Amino acid sequence: MLPLILSLALATFSGFWVLKLIPDKKILFFHLIFTFISPWFLILFFGQFPFNMASEKILKCNQITQGRACFLSTEFLFFLGDPRENLHIEDQGFFLLSTLPLIMSGLYISISKNETKYKLTILALIIGLVISFFVEKNPNLASGLWFLPILGIFGTLGVYRWFNYLFNKKNLQIIKLLIVLNLIWISYEALRLYLVLMLHKPFSI
Amino acid sequence: MSKFSRIFLIIIIITAFFIRFLLVDKFPPGLYSDETALGYNSYSLLKTGRDEFGKSWLLSFESFGDYKPPMSAWLMMPSIAVFGLNELSVRLPSVIAGTLTVLIVFFLSKEIFNKNKMIPFIAATLIAISPWSILFSRSSMLVGTEVMFTSGALLFFLISIRRPNFLYLSSFCFAGAIYTYYGARITVVLLVLTLALIFKKELVKVKLFVIGSLAIGLILLSPLIFSIVKDPSTLTGRAKTISIFYDPGIKLKLWEAHTLDGQRFPVYLSRFFHNKPYFYARDMARRYLQHFSFDFLFLTGDPHPPFKIPNFGLVFLLDLPFFLYGLYLAIRNKNKKILALTFYFFISPIAASLTFITPSANRSFNMIIGWTIFSAFGISSLINYLRHRFNILPKISMSFLILGYLLLFGTFLYRYLILIPNKNPQIWHYGRKELVSKITMLEKNYSQVVMSNKEGPAYIWLLFYKKYDPQRYWLSSNVDHTPDNLGWIHVNSFDKYTFLEDLDWRNVDKKPGILYVGYEEKIPENWSGNINGKSYKLVIDDRVLYPNSKTAFKIAHLSEE
Numbered sequence: 001m002l003p004l005i006l007s008l009a010l011a012t013f014s015g016f017w018v019l020k021l022i023p024d025k026k027i028l029f030f031h032l033i034f035t036f037i038s039p040w041f042l043i044l045f046f047g048q049f050p051f052n053m054a055s056e057k058i059l060k061c062n063q064i065t066q067g068r069a070c071f072l073s074t075e076f077l078f079f080l081g082d083p084r085e086n087l088h089i090e091d092q093g094f095f096l097l098s099t100l101p102l103i104m105s106g107l108y109i110s111i112s113k114n115e116t117k118y119k120l121t122i123l124a125l126i127i128g129l130v131i132s133f134f135v136e137k138n139p140n141l142a143s144g145l146w147f148l149p150i151l152g153i154f155g156t157l158g159v160y161r162w163f164n165y166l167f168n169k170k171n172l173q174i175i176k177l178l179i180v181l182n183l184i185w186i187s188y189e190a191l192r193l194y195l196v197l198m199l200h201k202p203f204s205i
Numbered sequence: 206m207s208k209f210s211r212i213f214l215i216i217i218i219i220t221a222f223f224i225r226f227l228l229v230d231k232f233p234p235g236l237y238s239d240e241t242a243l244g245y246n247s248y249s250l251l252k253t254g255r256d257e258f259g260k261s262w263l264l265s266f267e268s269f270g271d272y273k274p275p276m277s278a279w280l281m282m283p284s285i286a287v288f289g290l291n292e293l294s295v296r297l298p299s300v301i302a303g304t305l306t307v308l309i310v311f312f313l314s315k316e317i318f319n320k321n322k323m324i325p326f327i328a329a330t331l332i333a334i335s336p337w338s339i340l341f342s343r344s345s346m347l348v349g350t351e352v353m354f355t356s357g358a359l360l361f362f363l364i365s366i367r368r369p370n371f372l373y374l375s376s377f378c379f380a381g382a383i384y385t386y387y388g389a390r391i392t393v394v395l396l397v398l399t400l401a402l403i404f405k406k407e408l409v410k411v412k413l414f415v416i417g418s419l420a421i422g423l424i425l426l427s428p429l430i431f432s433i434v435k436d437p438s439t440l441t442g443r444a445k446t447i448s449i450f451y452d453p454g455i456k457l458k459l460w461e462a463h464t465l466d467g468q469r470f471p472v473y474l475s476r477f478f479h480n481k482p483y484f485y486a487r488d489m490a491r492r493y494l495q496h497f498s499f500d501f502l503f504l505t506g507d508p509h510p511p512f513k514i515p516n517f518g519l520v521f522l523l524d525l526p527f528f529l530y531g532l533y534l535a536i537r538n539k540n541k542k543i544l545a546l547t548f549y550f551f552i553s554p555i556a557a558s559l560t561f562i563t564p565s566a567n568r569s570f571n572m573i574i575g576w577t578i579f580s581a582f583g584i585s586s587l588i589n590y591l592r593h594r595f596n597i598l599p600k601i602s603m604s605f606l607i608l609g610y611l612l613l614f615g616t617f618l619y620r621y622l623i624l625i626p627n628k629n630p631q632i633w634h635y636g637r638k639e640l641v642s643k644i645t646m647l648e649k650n651y652s653q654v655v656m657s658n659k660e661g662p663a664y665i666w667l668l669f670y671k672k673y674d675p676q677r678y679w680l681s682s683n684v685d686h687t688p689d690n691l692g693w694i695h696v697n698s699f700d701k702y703t704f705l706e707d708l709d710w711r712n713v714d715k716k717p718g719i720l721y722v723g724y725e726e727k728i729p730e731n732w733s734g735n736i737n738g739k740s741y742k743l744v745i746d747d748r749v750l751y752p753n754s755k756t757a758f759k760i761a762h763l764s765e766e
Contacts (some may be wrong), residue, residue, distance in 0.1 A: 075496065097491075100494075188483075
């Protein structure tokens with residue numbers, strides 16, 4: 001039960017945070033969608049396993065880099081995830097690769113805004129990263145939970161910004177086209193993620 | 206430019222040159238097989254007008270089957286003519302290219318940030334002491350020269366916005382890059398298209414210059430185009446065997462995904478969700494992103510030999526905050542020239558991401574230009590900010606910054622000059638020069654010399670260090686031109702030298718009158734046995750030692766007991 005409660009608690013907490021950043025109820029809908037297409041959340045939500053911090057299995061991101069050195073790699077976040085089999089969905093990290101542009105957009109928005117609440121979000125990310133780095137020598141899902149929900153917040157900010165951009169007639173058509181293509185890619189990856197979850201049954205859901 | 210600025214620039218350039226030139230024949234230790242091959246092909250070209258296999262029309266050298274692009278070998282010809290065939294001559298063009306790149310970075314920064322006088326100096330200093338740049342300036346690895354041409358082309362293109370006749374120079378440099386490195390055939394095309402899109406309004410105004418420069422580019426590339434028509438290998442070289450499309454891993458993953466879908470799942474849906482375009486695109490994206498990883502840039506560098514510096518990244522960790530700040534400011538800026546540089550930076554690892562050997566320091570080397578300029582932009586902006594806010598702080602922070610960079614540069618030098626020769630000399634093929642000289646002394650008494658090809662094709666060092674006459678080599682060489690599964694071709698023998706895939710004493714054909722040359726662990730200290738009814742024992746004639754006194758090679762023969 002603990003992973004399920006934890007996943008819901010983190011999603012709710014980050015939802016409130018997002019609403020604090022942008023007081024528009026629409027954003028909660030975007031946040032819900034973003035959360036339900038994030039593998040880290042789905043592993044916690046659907047998985048039935050004893051959830052522990054220590055990971056015996058070493059994360060290897062290439063021939064020579066492993067353990068903590070992989071901590072800030074895209075391999076860890078988007079491709080490998082937790083090295084333990086029951087804590088990861090095949091071929092997936094903690095976020096869908098197609099959501100990387102969303103997270104980057106959200107991060108950019110937060111850095112650009114000269115408001116305390118955005119600065120606090122950045123600070124929370126930095127603190128989360130620092131704690132996560134020191135809390136476990138082999139990066140894994142449990143240690144990642146210190147910053148994954150905050151990255152999720154940036155992802156939601158990204159979705160919100162993109163939809164606003166799409167519905168503004170003055171904006172550049174080429175950028176709109178790129179946004180639409182990325183959204184199609186996200187939808188495709190999200191469907192694929194659920195297909196893998198339902199058919200390949202990575203942790204017997 | 207003021208007199209002081211000019212003197213300061215000259216000091217930076219001279220320092221950059223000496224960092225790259227001093228002891229270049231000794232560090233990195235040894236001469237890597239690719240460098241040796243380029244050197245010998247250049248020597249052969251100088252002596253005979255043909256490559257090591259006697260082929261003319263040299264727009265790519267077949268070499269080990271990797272069809273090396275020709276520019277580096279062409280550029281080595283003057284230095285080989287002056288200094289002879291040795292390590293210095295082979296590496297000198299790279300040293301000069303690396304130094305010129307420092308100058309290009311200076312002028313590129315000046316062109317992009319023309320209002321800020323500090324950025325060009327900071328950028329030039331940063332690239333002068335950059336481990337990534339030093340690594341490829343002190344070895345002849347194609348990319349050093351390619352980056353000089355590509356960054357030069359970008360510089361001339363940006364100048365051409367003010368003075369259109371510089372487009373011709375840009376075109377010349379882009380063509381130069383294409384003749385230098387296969388990866389440039391992707392980078393240059395993408396960069397040219399991006400520049401055309403960003404500056405389309407400006408280019409329309411100077412149509413004649415654009416047409417003229419395109420014509421120059423086409424004329425310069427026409428021999429290559431003709432060559433590609435004649436022999437398609439000239440276009441891609443060994444790229445096809447190291448491309449992700451050649452990697453069986455993806456096909457296995459695809460097969461596994463289809464199997465896990467089960468028999469009841471509709472085939473068309475299974476194909477829709479698990480298909481080659483998606484898997485390859487994902488793999489490419491994965492490999493592309495690896496080049497921005499913290500470990501690759503700051504901790505471990507390139508995991509593949511010989512580009513690995515023990516426990517050291519490709520750039521200094523101190524760059525990170527400044528780079529991020531500089532990049533952030535660059536993205537916010539609407540200046541087209543900054544946008545061009547940003548695209549150049551993000552285009553740079555694309556060629557590398559098409560191969561399965563990633564992350565790769567050499568194939569993504571173009572990143573260094575954007576990296577240093579953005580870091581310099583970050584440092585300069587921070588100094589300006591501090592100057593406006595506080596009065597004393599800039600001096601203190603600058604002192605700390607300089608001290609920090611000096612410490613990191615010192616650490617890099619320690620790892621490069623002390624640790625590589627002592628811990629990993631074999632990755633740069635150390636010991637081959639001494640080995641050839643020892644073989645030359647001993648070989649008179651033997652009818653055949655048998656050598657191991659493990660860790661690199663041994664024939665090339667014999668040709669190089671013996672300054673073997675290319676025409677004699679053509680007559681006596683036995684070459685299997687059929688590529689193996691990795692795309693390599695094999696020289697089986699020439700003169701009295703025979704090459705085995707791996708000389709292992711347990712399996713080798715044992716005969717008296719043969720000089721055996723192999724790795725330490727492959728030739729035993731003692732051996733005795735009967736051959737044709739006579740009793741023989743193994744005698745170790747000589748050894749080649751690594752700098753840490755461990756044995757690298759053994760030279761041995763059989764003696765009658």
